[in-house]
Amino acid sequence: MTVQACPRRRDGQSCAPINEVVVGAGPGAAPESYAACSCGRRFPLPHAARRRLGEAVAGCRAVPPATAEPAAARALDSLLERVAWPAGRASRLSRQGVVPVGTPVLHRPTEPVTVISSGLVRFALHMVSVMRSAGGVGLAANQAGAPVRVLAHDLGRVVPQMLINPRMIRSHGTWTYGEGCLSLRVEGAAADVVRPKVVTVVATLLDGRVLAVRADEVLARVLQHELDHLEGIAYVQRLADAERAAVYALIERAGGDLRSLPPRPYGS
């Protein structure tokens, strides 16, 4: 047997089951559990991890379907239609179709979703399309104009791309990794950010099932960057000292409003 170096791991190591996933049963969908490499290759999930993540799934309330909350579904759909940032809208500081830093919706915490409406599903597809055409690996709903707790990411081979009401319940370790942002297109503003290496996140999927993932490395990083957006925080707010000063100087020179980016040190 030969072991291939994993194409998605920067250190050139072999495929490794670094992400652990449990998805609860749902309407018309069976439960799942697996471990996965960052590239998506799957492995059996050890029993202890299945039990631990299964408990997290059981403790997380699934977002109900539109049929259970028709009035809330109508209200959500009308909100999303009103606030969605047009896919063709260009701005100086962001990628096309993405809300730029300095826009209020990007600097306030988003609201939990109370129902999976048809408009929410449409909005999710829109988010994925904006993320792809902008060349990003993640997008938060407020980057597409909507103050709702939904994120998209591009590691769909590991866990489904859209997470509704994602919530971090555990984290540990530290890992330094380079981040940039579709809402902050400033030459030189990409920077190394120190964050927890491993995070456990629970969320509802578009099909109504509850997911718990213990994410490591790249997936953990993408989730934390987007979870920060959903709290109104941009990655540059996590920088410190000289790096922060250098990046903020570039943002200011590019015409960015630094008042919307107060420092938020790691852990706050």
Ligand SMILES: [Zn+2]
């Ligand atoms: Zn791999």
Ligand SMILES: [Zn+2]
């Ligand atoms: Zn971002």
